[in-house]
Amino acid sequence: MRGLKIFSLAFFSYLALSLYANYFDGELAEVIYSRGLEPSMLLLGTVYAVAFFSVFALGYVSRIKLSPAFLAVLFLVLSFHDFPVVPTLAVLVLIAYRLRINPFRLFPHISLLVALLIPLSLYIVIGVPFFERALRYELVGPLVLAAILAVIGMAYSKVSLRWKTFLVAVYSILFFLGTFRSLVLLVYLAYFLVVYLDYPELRRWLAALSTVPLFLILGMSGGLNAVLVRIGFTFLVFHNLVRLSLPWGFFHGALLFSDNPRHLVASMFGASTNYTYFFFGQPIADFGILGILEAFLLGTFLYNSERSKESFVVVLSLMLYSLDPGVDAFVMLFIAGTLLFLASEPDVT
Template identity: 90%
Template sequence: MRGLKIFSLAFFLYLALSLYANYFDGDLREIIYSRGFEPSMLLLGTVYALAFFSVFALGYASRIKLSPAFLAALFLVLSFHDFPVIPILAVLVVIAYKLRINLFRLFPHISLLVALLIPLSLYIVIGVPFFERSLRYELVGPLVLAAILAVIGMAYSKVSLQWKTLLVAVYSIVFFFGTFRSLVLLVYLSYFLIVYFDYPHFRRWLLALSAVPLFLVLGMSGGLNALLVRIGFTFLVFHNLVRLSLPWGFFHGALLFSDNPRHLVASMFGASTNYTYFFFGQPIADFGILGALEAFLLGVLLYNSERSRESFVVVLSLMLYSLDPGVDAFVMLFIVGTLLFFSSESNAT
């Protein structure tokens, strides 16, 4: 139950912070509602967040072991969010699975290297978002890919803890210049999970080390109040998605398969930027109350990830990362792909 415990701790901490920002601090509340939303008690959003979390926990507790055939089919379906390139790559991944090749385990060091080369190449050729804010959303896709590859490399590589500590420091600087605090947090999440599971004698240092990503995230956010505004606004967006999507959904799958789901959500409310929409925002916005089935599946995926340390680190890191920005097909591809590769090793064994 350790995966559910860790996720629950993060989930309820996020929920508590979002409700504090919306209810108990008048100054924060005024800023949050300055973007045009009508004042709301957020009761509907809170009820559905708790209800979907209960279904998520039920999926985890069901202890259902997903078949490789189901994972392969789900992987191929999710790949259609970016036709035709991603579906072609997805077919190659399924072929690798059929050959019992775990690409993540086979090339972890290449993954670590590519995770550095992608953002550095973009910064040299296109520009650095830290200095040119207009580039921020232009580079978001490749930067997310780089951060996920860094997580995979950290989880599967056998390099020493000293090297992983150095790498996470380098990644945090690289993604700091990309201006996405969630990506800085993502690489630290994988690092902390690796230390927690593989180096129990260093666990006592994790609390002190957590100050590093905390200060980075606060600095990138503009301070604690600005971070709370971000969290509170994300939950306000989620609440309005719930309000508009009941009972049968608003996007009917278009949000999950969008190549820019956060922009799609923002455009729904008349904005031209990107809106994050909370972990359960996409299931509800796409499918309404039937989105509970997706929440259940997410819980099952988390349970299945615990069958190996590497898959657990990758899947749990990605789910914790998705608490604020929300779930999308791109992140789901890596979650399902991780489990698919592990199943190929299980079958071989």
């Protein structure tokens, strides 16, 4: 139940902050609603958020062991969000699985290195978003890939904690320059989970260590109020997705397989930027009330990840990261891939 407890704490903390920003602070609410969405009591969004979480938890406690065949098919289907490059790579991954090769375990150091080289190369060749804000969304895809590779390397690598601490500091600087606070948070989530699982004697220091990403994110956002506005607006978007997508969905799968789902959501409301849409936003926007099936599946993903510490770190980090921006095919692809390779290994506690 460890994974469900951690996710539940994060989920309901996020939900509480979003409701505070929309209801209990008039100045924050005024900023949140200044973007054009109609004021709302948010009751519908809150009810569906809790209902979908309940189904997610049911998927976790059902203790269903997902079959490798199902994971392989799901992995291949998800890869078609970026045809033809990603499906080609997906076929190579499935071949590796059939050969019982887990690249996550074989090449974690390469994963850590590539996670450094991707942003460095982009900044040298194209430019640094911190200094050229117009580059921010141009580089988002490769930077997300780099952050996920950093998480995988952090989880599977056997390098010392001192090296992992150094690397997470370097990644923080790189993603800070990329202006993506969620990616800074993602690498810290993986680092904290590694410390929590592998170094129990250091757990008492985690609260103090959490001030580092907290101050970084507050600095990147422009202060606590800006963070609360972001959280409150994300939940307002989710509420409106619920309102517009019932009963059978609005996008019917197009959001999950979009190459830029957050832009697609923003365009739905007449904006040209990107809107984050909360953890359960995509299942509801795509499938309406039938999205509970995806919520159930996400819960089974978390349960299945607990067979090994490494897969648990990767899957839980990605799910916690997705609380604000929402789930997409790219993140789901790495979750399914992690579980697929885990299925080829003997049970590990």
